Amino acid sequence: xxxxxxxxxxxxxxxxxxxxxxxxxxxxxxxxxxxxxxxxxxxxxxxxxxxxxxxxxxxxxxxxxxxxxxxxxxxxxxxxxxxxxxxxxxx
Amino acid sequence: xxxxxxxxxxxxxxxxxxxxxxxxxxxxxxxxxxxxxxxxxxxxxxxxxxxxxxxxxxxxxxxxxxxxxxxxxxxxxxxxxxxxxxxxxxxxxxxxxxxxxxxxxxxxxxxxxxxxxxxxxxxxxxxxxxxxxxxxxxxxxxxxxxxxxxxxxxxxxxxxxxxxxxxxxxxxxxxxxxxxxxxxxxxxxxxxxxxxxxxxxxxxxxxxxxxxxxxxxxxxxxxxxxxx
Numbered sequence: 001x002x003x004x005x006x007x008x009x010x011x012x013x014x015x016x017x018x019x020x021x022x023x024x025x026x027x028x029x030x031x032x033x034x035x036x037x038x039x040x041x042x043x044x045x046x047x048x049x050x051x052x053x054x055x056x057x058x059x060x061x062x063x064x065x066x067x068x069x070x071x072x073x074x075x076x077x078x079x080x081x082x083x084x085x086x087x088x089x090x091x
Numbered sequence: 092x093x094x095x096x097x098x099x100x101x102x103x104x105x106x107x108x109x110x111x112x113x114x115x116x117x118x119x120x121x122x123x124x125x126x127x128x129x130x131x132x133x134x135x136x137x138x139x140x141x142x143x144x145x146x147x148x149x150x151x152x153x154x155x156x157x158x159x160x161x162x163x164x165x166x167x168x169x170x171x172x173x174x175x176x177x178x179x180x181x182x183x184x185x186x187x188x189x190x191x192x193x194x195x196x197x198x199x200x201x202x203x204x205x206x207x208x209x210x211x212x213x214x215x216x217x218x219x220x221x222x223x224x225x226x227x228x229x230x231x232x233x234x235x236x237x238x239x240x241x242x243x244x245x246x247x248x249x250x251x252x253x254x255x256x257x258x259x260x261x262x263x264x265x266x267x268x269x270x271x272x273x274x275x276x277x278x279x280x281x282x283x284x285x286x287x288x289x290x291x292x293x294x295x296x297x298x299x300x301x302x303x304x305x306x307x308x309x310x311x312x313x314x315x316x317x318x319x
Contacts, residue, residue, distance in 0.1 A: 052150070053150075056150050056151060056290065059283070059286070059287055059290070060287065060290055060291065060294070063246070063284075063287040063291070066246075066250075067242060067245075067246045067249075070245065070246055070249035070250060070253065071245065071249070073249055073253055074245060074248075074249050074252075077252075
């Protein structure tokens with residue numbers, strides 16, 4: 001059996017959870033943004049008069065939806081580049 | 092992580108001046124010089140920009156509000172964000188926006204501006220009373236205001252930083268022509284981000300004013316009921 005020290009284990013788990021986190025955190029908001037775009041396009045084709053209002057609302061809600069992906073990106077960046085656990089054990 | 096943290100360049104009267112502050116000063120000087128040049132030589136371009144910002148802001152404001160009173164703040168915010176994001180995605184000098192401290196003041200200003208416009212519209216006591224119209228909403232309102240500022244800050248920081256990182260990684264792999272389309276895409280999304288943050292700031296201002304309007308209408312209806 002491998003003899004892994006604490007730093008290796010922490011690094012391994014950090015990388016695993018960072019990759020999992022960025023996959024989940026980017027795929028789910030992308031799916032939901034696609035849903036929002038789909039509904040807005042349906043509304044635009046059904047009522048072309050309200051296309052401008054729909055576009056403004058769509059952009060704002062896309063920005064709000066995207067923010068969760070950006071939060072997960074920042075958390076992953078902190079985990080990879082400035083891991084606080086590694087500093088605690090080996091600082 | 093060292094690239095994200097601002098670094099102290101020099102000391103002014105004992106205060107540490109970071110590179111973020113210096114590049115913000117450069118951007119301020121650039122904005123002023125561009126504005127002077129446009130005013131002197133091509134005033135129709137300035138008219139076009141003001142019309143554009145005016146149409147953006149008035150698309151989310153309620154219709155009976157004079158939009159022109161918010162334009163000095165919101166237009167400055169929009170132009171500053173556009174210039175900052177351009178400087179971040181063109182890598183021309185040390186860009187202020189992807190460092191961890193610069194996006195906060197922008198949104199602190201929009202936080203204060205929301206309350207300033209709300210108080211100017213309604214008066215101090217009236218604004219507080221409207222914000223806390225059922226009294227148990229007041230702590231929730233305070234928390235939502237603060238967390239909104241924090242979330243806007245993190246969002247702007249993450250947006251600019253993610254584009255920046257992607258361009259940097261591609262640049263470290265193939266430092267020739269290939270990063271150019273990505274940088275152009277970064278500029279496009281940057282303009283979109285500036286648009287979205289301007290719209291969000293004007294939405295928050297609109298919500299702060301609209302509460303006042305609703306309360307006023309309710310009061311007028313009550314007075315009319317009393318008269319009849």
